[in-house]
Amino acid sequence: MLLVADSATDPLSDLGFQGTGLSLQLLELGSGSGHLMDSFSGDLASQGRLLVRGAGFSGLLSLSQASWQLEQHGETDDGQDSDSVAGLAQQLAKITKLRALLDFLPVHMCWQEGRLLDDEEKTRCRLQLVWLQGEGRRVGLIITEALRGYTQDHQSLLAALEAAGAEEVTSVDIILAGLGWRQGFYQVKPELQLGAADSARKSATLLIRTFFKLARANEAGIIGDLDTEFLHDYRVSLRKVRSVLSLFKGVYSDKATADLKQAFSDIMRRTNRLRDLDVYLLNREQYIDLVPPLSRPGVPLLFEDLQESRGQEFERVARYLGSKAYLREMARLEKQFSSAARISKGPKAGRKTLDLSSELIYRRFKRICKAARKIDDKTPDVEIHGVRIECKKLRYLLEFFTSLYPVDEIRGLIKKLKKLQDNLGAFNDYSVQQQFLQDVLALQAQRGRRGITLADSIGALTAMLYQKQLGERALVTENLAAFTGPETRALFTQLFQSVEREDEDNRLLQQ
Amino acid sequence: MKIIACYSNKGGVGKTASSVNLAYAAAQTGLKTLLCDLDPQGASGFYFRVKPSKKLAGQDFFKDVEMFVSAIRASDFRGLDLLPSNLSFRDFDIFLSRMKNSRSRLKKALKSVKKEYDLLILDCPPNISLLSENVFKVADLIVVPVIPTTLSVRSLEQLYGFFTKNNYQRKKITPFFSMVQKSKKLHVETQAELRKSHKRLLKNYVPFSSEVEKMGVHRAPVFTFAKNSKAAAAYRNVWREIEKRAKLV
Numbered sequence: 181m182l183l184v185a186d187s188a189t190d191p192l193s194d195l196g197f198q199g200t201g202l203s204l205q206l207l208e209l210g211s212g213s214g215h216l217m218d219s220f221s222g223d224l225a226s227q228g229r230l231l232v233r234g235a236g237f238s239g240l241l242s243l244s245q246a247s248w249q250l251e252q253h254g255e256t257d258d259g260q261d262s263d264s265v266a267g268l269a270q271q272l273a274k275i276t277k278l279r280a281l282l283d284f285l286p287v288h289m290c291w292q293e294g295r296l297l298d299d300e301e302k303t304r305c306r307l308q309l310v311w312l313q314g315e316g317r318r319v320g321l322i323i324t325e326a327l328r329g330y331t332q333d334h335q336s337l338l339a340a341l342e343a344a345g346a347e348e349v350t351s352v353d354i355i356l357a358g359l360g361w362r363q364g365f366y367q368v369k370p371e372l373q374l375g376a377a378d379s380a381r382k383s384a385t386l387l388i389r390t391f392f393k394l395a396r397a398n399e400a401g402i403i404g405d406l407d408t409e410f411l412h413d414y415r416v417s418l419r420k421v422r423s424v425l426s427l428f429k430g431v432y433s434d435k436a437t438a439d440l441k442q443a444f445s446d447i448m449r450r451t452n453r454l455r456d457l458d459v460y461l462l463n464r465e466q467y468i469d470l471v472p473p474l475s476r477p478g479v480p481l482l483f484e485d486l487q488e489s490r491g492q493e494f495e496r497v498a499r500y501l502g503s504k505a506y507l508r509e510m511a512r513l514e515k516q517f518s519s520a521a522r523i524s525k526g527p528k529a530g531r532k533t534l535d536l537s538s539e540l541i542y543r544r545f546k547r548i549c550k551a552a553r554k555i556d557d558k559t560p561d562v563e564i565h566g567v568r569i570e571c572k573k574l575r576y577l578l579e580f581f582t583s584l585y586p587v588d589e590i591r592g593l594i595k596k597l598k599k600l601q602d603n604l605g606a607f608n609d610y611s612v613q614q615q616f617l618q619d620v621l622a623l624q625a626q627r628g629r630r631g632i633t634l635a636d637s638i639g640a641l642t643a644m645l646y647q648k649q650l651g652e653r654a655l656v657t658e659n660l661a662a663f664t665g666p667e668t669r670a671l672f673t674q675l676f677q678s679v680e681r682e683d684e685d686n687r688l689l690q691q
Numbered sequence: 692m693k694i695i696a697c698y699s700n701k702g703g704v705g706k707t708a709s710s711v712n713l714a715y716a717a718a719q720t721g722l723k724t725l726l727c728d729l730d731p732q733g734a735s736g737f738y739f740r741v742k743p744s745k746k747l748a749g750q751d752f753f754k755d756v757e758m759f760v761s762a763i764r765a766s767d768f769r770g771l772d773l774l775p776s777n778l779s780f781r782d783f784d785i786f787l788s789r790m791k792n793s794r795s796r797l798k799k800a801l802k803s804v805k806k807e808y809d810l811l812i813l814d815c816p817p818n819i820s821l822l823s824e825n826v827f828k829v830a831d832l833i834v835v836p837v838i839p840t841t842l843s844v845r846s847l848e849q850l851y852g853f854f855t856k857n858n859y860q861r862k863k864i865t866p867f868f869s870m871v872q873k874s875k876k877l878h879v880e881t882q883a884e885l886r887k888s889h890k891r892l893l894k895n896y897v898p899f900s901s902e903v904e905k906m907g908v909h910r911a912p913v914f915t916f917a918k919n920s921k922a923a924a925a926y927r928n929v930w931r932e933i934e935k936r937a938k939l940v
Binding site: 298300301302303327328329330 | 739740741742761762763764765767772910
């Protein structure tokens with residue numbers, strides 16, 4: 181696929197074919213105004229796709245397939261979700277998953293088909309052209325198709341197009357830049373560049389500032405109820421802030437740390453219930469599949485109730501996020517993190533970041549090893565949950581400090597840890613879900629047919645979830661052993677242990 | 692991949708126009724089709740505006756399978772490719788007679804495109820030759836356009852006789868009436884008579900049509916410039932019958 185950027189003259193008007201007997205014939209097929217669409221995190225762009233939607237049409241450009249698909253459809257007048265894009269929906273859903281498609285740039289578009297003809301008007305090559313016009317900037321995308329037996333003509337066409345200024349387009353970003361859109365998409369995993377020699381307090385503040393900013397970036401999406409991932413990312417970001425506050429213990433003063441932890445805890449609590457409900461609602465299909473057919477009728481009833489609760493909870497959260505009190509509090513916190521010097525320091529404030537990071541990571545790993553040694557198939561569940569928390573902390577540490585270590589090794593460790601975490605996480609989820617359902621059952625006051633059907637389904641679900649929990653539990657011992665095995669230990673030692681700390685660590689080992 | 696030959700041992704029966712229109716109809720139903728013009732005087736290239744490949748003229752054609760494949764040209768219509776006529780087919784008879792296992796040469800060349808096409812239509816020269824005989828053996832069906840006159844009927848009988856004499860499969864021969872003029876009593880009578888004795892005759896027929904004559908002016912299959920004409924409808928129906936006979940549906 182070739183791109184031809186904005187130029188005063190139409191680049192296709194003179195391709196230098198005079199005298200060769202070849203000519204380019206273009207036919208306009210359609211035009212219209214619309215918007216470029218993508219998820220908040222630019223999932224389509226990252227997969228080399230560009231989606232345009234206008235009144236009555238949707239078009240999808242795919243760089244990897246060098247294709248342009250156009251679908252024309254009637255105006256939706258039956259209250260259909262305005263994000264749906266007819267037959268392209270399936271293709272796109274695989275890429276965007278849980279994220280909604282949002283307009284991000286208004287464009288005017290026209291599309292043409294072209295043919296390269298010889299002196300007998302035989303078609304030697306086919307072309308498709310899509311012209312996009314953004315804020316006064318215009319780009320043209322050209323897809324050429326070689327026809328069997330005429331490859332030389334195709335090469336000539338490509339050469340002529342390139343001579344006229346067309347270039348191979350390798351990423352959607354280039355197209356967007358050509359349209360004057362440079363702001364970029366939201367990145368859920370931003371690059372965290374820490375300085376090895378920086379003070380721990382400086383690094384902690386940088387981390388908190390980054391995650392805080394990420395959380396705020398999601399507020400509008402939550403209030404607009406665009407998709408479930410805005411709230412998810414918001415909470416994950418705040419959780420990471422709290423995590424920095426805990427893990428970097430001693431970097432800020434005890435009082436400062438406690439105050440900040442409390443402040444973030446208060447904020448997070450306001451969205452707990454909504455997130456829970458979102459997650460359960462996403463599980464609807466799994467739950468239906470999980471229970472025996474005889475117990476299925478009550479599952480939709482359960483979800484009707486959950487949906488209603490969700491609606492109410494959403495209103496509460498939207499109100500909260502738009503409230504003066506919330507905005508004031510977030511502004512206050514943001515100011516605090518604007519520079520490291522604003523927060524009172526603790527005893528470890530001046531430690532070099534690299535030293536502190538290695539120490540924190542290594543110790544956390546050792547703790548997991550210690551716990552793993554004690555765990556077998558008979559260990560009570562509460563201890564398993566304990567290890568899960570430790571693993572989570574280690575994961576955060578590895579992610580926060582990636583920039584300080586060889587990136588491939590860190591990525592490798594995170595991958596191994598993820599496997600263990602998935603197991604522990606699932607184990608925890610199943611246990612939490614059982615409790616949640618019991619709470620639902622206790623709270624719902626329905627009697628009669630509906631109440632009985634609902635109770636029956638909840639009973640069946642709880643039983644199946646318990647079976648799943650046992651299934652995960654059976655894998656824990658093995659996964660823990662795998663993660664704390666000699667190969668991983670060697671890698672942790674190599675990357676994070678320093679000789680000076682060895683004695684201290686050996687002391688820990690003996691405990 | 693199915694191979695359908697379009698053959699007549701008599702000239703001027705609308706063989707080339709039929710090959711072109713039937714190939715187009717086939718491609719329209721979604722079959723990836725290759726029309727091979729084996730007639731040295733072949734005009735199918737003209738109808739598709741494909742220039743004969745200058746490089747290949749006068750060379751031993753089927754000898755090099757790669758050259759065979761490289762001579763294929765995409766038509767202007769999706770799903771339809773053309774192998775334009777090559778003057779060296781004139782020498783093909785001589786070429787074949789010198790080779791041992793001559794029948795496998797054509798088969799070998801055609802095998803190279805087996806994976807790429809659902810259907811091969813072979814537009815054959817109007818004679819009995821080594822090439823024609825090779826086609827008779829390799830084709831799944833041999834479609835024969837017949838003008839409903841006494842002379843044409845004689846030619847058809849000669850063809851059947853030839854098949855019987857050489858032990859070729861008579862049931863491959865699939866005649867259909869072409870250039871039919873309902874105003875002519877002879878045509879009407881001949882049609883009726885032949886239908887009694889030849890059960891493999893297609894039910895559908897192609898009327899004489901000025902549209903088909905204009906193919907040389909438009910240089911395109913009749914569907915592209917006269918899609919609602921009787922001729923277009925007729926060719927579509929003839930194709931549907933052939934499709935069933937060849938078990939392509």
